[in-house]
Amino acid sequence: MTSDSVPPQPSSRWHLLARKDVLAGFMFVGIAALGLFLSRNYPIGTSLRMGTGYVPRLLCWILLGLGAVVLIRGLRAGEAMGGPPLRWRPFLLVPGSLLAFALTIHEFGLIVATLLLIGIGSLAGRELRPLEVVIAALVLVTMTYVIFVWGLGLPIQVWPDL
Amino acid sequence: MGDLFSNLAIGFGVALTPLNLGFALVGCLVGTLVGVLPGIGPIATVAMLLPLTFYLEPVSGLIMLAGIFYGAQYGGSTTAILVNMPGETSSVVTCIDGHQMARQGRAGPALAVAALGSFFAGCFATLLIALFSPPLAKIGSSFGSPEYFSLMALGLIAAVVLAHGSVIKAVAMVILGLLLGLVGTDGQSGGTRFSFGLVVLSDGIGFVPLAIGVFGLGEVIANLLAPEQSRSLVDKKVTGIWPTREDFRQAWPAVIRGTTLGSILGVLPGGGATLSSFAAYVLEKKVAKDPSRFGRGAIEGVAGPESANNAGAQTSFIPMLTLGIPGNAVMALMIGALTIHGIQPGPLVMAERPTLFWGMVASMWIGNLMLVIINLPLIGIWVQLLRVPYRLLYLSILLFCAIGVYTVNNNPFEIILTAFFGVLGYVFLRLECEPAPMLLGFVLGPLMEEHLRRAMRISSGDPMIFIERPISLGLLIAALALLVIVALPHIRSKREEVFQES
Numbered sequence: 001m002t003s004d005s006v007p008p009q010p011s012s013r014w015h016l017l018a019r020k021d022v023l024a025g026f027m028f029v030g031i032a033a034l035g036l037f038l039s040r041n042y043p044i045g046t047s048l049r050m051g052t053g054y055v056p057r058l059l060c061w062i063l064l065g066l067g068a069v070v071l072i073r074g075l076r077a078g079e080a081m082g083g084p085p086l087r088w089r090p091f092l093l094v095p096g097s098l099l100a101f102a103l104t105i106h107e108f109g110l111i112v113a114t115l116l117l118i119g120i121g122s123l124a125g126r127e128l129r130p131l132e133v134v135i136a137a138l139v140l141v142t143m144t145y146v147i148f149v150w151g152l153g154l155p156i157q158v159w160p161d162l
Numbered sequence: 163m164g165d166l167f168s169n170l171a172i173g174f175g176v177a178l179t180p181l182n183l184g185f186a187l188v189g190c191l192v193g194t195l196v197g198v199l200p201g202i203g204p205i206a207t208v209a210m211l212l213p214l215t216f217y218l219e220p221v222s223g224l225i226m227l228a229g230i231f232y233g234a235q236y237g238g239s240t241t242a243i244l245v246n247m248p249g250e251t252s253s254v255v256t257c258i259d260g261h262q263m264a265r266q267g268r269a270g271p272a273l274a275v276a277a278l279g280s281f282f283a284g285c286f287a288t289l290l291i292a293l294f295s296p297p298l299a300k301i302g303s304s305f306g307s308p309e310y311f312s313l314m315a316l317g318l319i320a321a322v323v324l325a326h327g328s329v330i331k332a333v334a335m336v337i338l339g340l341l342l343g344l345v346g347t348d349g350q351s352g353g354t355r356f357s358f359g360l361v362v363l364s365d366g367i368g369f370v371p372l373a374i375g376v377f378g379l380g381e382v383i384a385n386l387l388a389p390e391q392s393r394s395l396v397d398k399k400v401t402g403i404w405p406t407r408e409d410f411r412q413a414w415p416a417v418i419r420g421t422t423l424g425s426i427l428g429v430l431p432g433g434g435a436t437l438s439s440f441a442a443y444v445l446e447k448k449v450a451k452d453p454s455r456f457g458r459g460a461i462e463g464v465a466g467p468e469s470a471n472n473a474g475a476q477t478s479f480i481p482m483l484t485l486g487i488p489g490n491a492v493m494a495l496m497i498g499a500l501t502i503h504g505i506q507p508g509p510l511v512m513a514e515r516p517t518l519f520w521g522m523v524a525s526m527w528i529g530n531l532m533l534v535i536i537n538l539p540l541i542g543i544w545v546q547l548l549r550v551p552y553r554l555l556y557l558s559i560l561l562f563c564a565i566g567v568y569t570v571n572n573n574p575f576e577i578i579l580t581a582f583f584g585v586l587g588y589v590f591l592r593l594e595c596e597p598a599p600m601l602l603g604f605v606l607g608p609l610m611e612e613h614l615r616r617a618m619r620i621s622s623g624d625p626m627i628f629i630e631r632p633i634s635l636g637l638l639i640a641a642l643a644l645l646v647i648v649a650l651p652h653i654r655s656k657r658e659e660v661f662q663e664s
Binding site for chain 1: 588
């Protein structure tokens with residue numbers, strides 16, 4: 001995806017690509033092509049005894065066709081990408097905070113994983129004051145402990161494995 | 163009629179146990195709480211809170227989940243009226259006149275009419291469900307695999323046509339959902355599909371990571387990227403909740419019209435709350451003596467759509483409960499929840515688990531009553547909640563998503579999958595590819611493949627079976643007709659008009 005904070009240049013060929021439907025078309029075609037590539041060795045079978053690959057390959061071909069139509073329509077007359085410019089912080093740090101939680105929950109337990117998620121997650125937003133983050137962390141750690149460990153009694157590891 | 167009462171008696175017997183009443187109350191409260199918070203719609207709310215209900219008995223879990231759904235739905239209306247920020251598409255039209263009323267100091271009557279209208283609609287819709295589910299389930303149980311395949315195809319296509327946005331992109335999203343549903347081990351041949359060699363994917367993509375990622379996380383990323391919106395929270399204290407006699411006189415015909423319209427539209431695939439509220443607003447404007455009042459605080463503009471969206475939200479349970487066909491994304495979540503509880507949704511549920519079925523129907527009515535009781539006196543608390551700034555809110559959402567997904571299978575990989583679907587969900591949002599049809603496809607994918615295979619075995623591999631069977635043929639013709647109709651230029655512009663109301 002391209003940033004659209006600069007107004008698109010009508011003469012540039014790139015601005016054709018920065019249209020919603022063109023990008024959506026590319027997305028569908030890309031996914032379909034990937035699916036067809038991955039399923040290239042799946043047995044197709046016959047319509048009476050359908051193999052592993054029968055339905056997936058059929059769907060991929062349909063998706064490829066639909067994606068192509070979306071793409072062509074977008075090229076002929078499409079709306080430019082609107083909306084706010086893409087900033088990397090929320091886009092990377094929101095999934096990043098979950099990733100950190102996932103990688104630490106087993107070995108380091110709930111408390112450490114939660115603190116990491118809040119720490120990384122707080123960098124994704126704007127204007128979060130350090131004091132607010134500390135208070136949020138305290139409140140949320142207590143809340144998750146009370147709801148999930150104490151209340152629901154889930155078998156979640158709380159402290160690091162030492 | 164006798165059946166109706168004995169069925170409802172079974173239902174109330176289950177729903178009125180102290181434990182289940184408690185779960186309904188907790189569901190309604192938590193649903194309202196999360197639904198009131200701006201920037202979290204009912205789909206995201208239900209998806210996020212889904213894991214909490216897995217630890218309960220199936221009946222209790224579903225009762226709580228249904229409560230969460232109504233609560234979130236109703237909480238969204240509160241936000242719409244007080245802040246002019248629809249938390250969900252189904253309360254977009256409520257904003258128009260509801261917020262104007264609030265600015266004129268009439269937030270109380272607006273909220274009261276929304277609550278009472280919704281309650282009336284809820285009672286009526288519950289009765290409809292009790293009346294029409296048994297015959298529909300009877301029809302459903304006579305269906306064979308070819309009929310089911312065609313019914314699902316019709317359901318998916320209708321869902322696409324009646325939803326807003328580009329039809330062709332929505333169809334592509336359905337196909338994408340069907341494909342995602344096929345990931346993992348193929349039950350028939352034993353082969354693994356699209357698992358990228360990952361053992362964790364051989365069981366397929368989890369329903370919870372997909373739903374929470376696309377609907378919950380995707381929304382968070384979008385909200386963080388959007389410029390900070392100035393929330394025009396009505397600062398005046400909400401006083402004088404009770405509507406005047408004049409308000410009642412103007413509102414009740416709108417409530418009845420909205421309820422009727424919503425009940426009909428809710429049953430249709432793709433219908434449900436959103437379509438119902440938009441259509442009701444258009445209808446109210448059409449029948450009004452003085453349409454210019456709309457947009458300036460007309461009470462019918464709140465009463466009609468609010469009754470309609472509640473009626474539609476409820477009757478959309480009918481096809482889900484009786485045929486196992488989800489009409490919208492929330493019903494797809496319900497099907498996912500049922501499946502996780504080990505219940506295969508379809509016509510047999512009513513016969514085999516009457517307490518579950520009727521208990522849920524009865525709890526719908528109880529849930530609606532609770533919402534009126536919860537919402538009107540507690541409105542002050544919900545108003546306070548609206549002041550929580552988003553920069554603090556999203557951290558709790560992130561944490562809740564992560565822990566919620568983790569608790570389902572204690573598998574950290576599913577959190578990573580959630581993060582991936584979160585990014586994908588944001589991309590869908592930016593490219594205006596509706597994720598709801600994808601979720602429907604995802605839920606129906608494996609079932610459709612199974613019915614297709616079975617149908618082919620019945621006919622020894624001849625696809626003509628779908629056309630030779632009259633019911634199947636009728637369903638397919640209906641699906642085709644819908645696609646043709648929506649492609650007609652005149653209808654297309656009308657369709658856009660209905661969703662353009664704002």
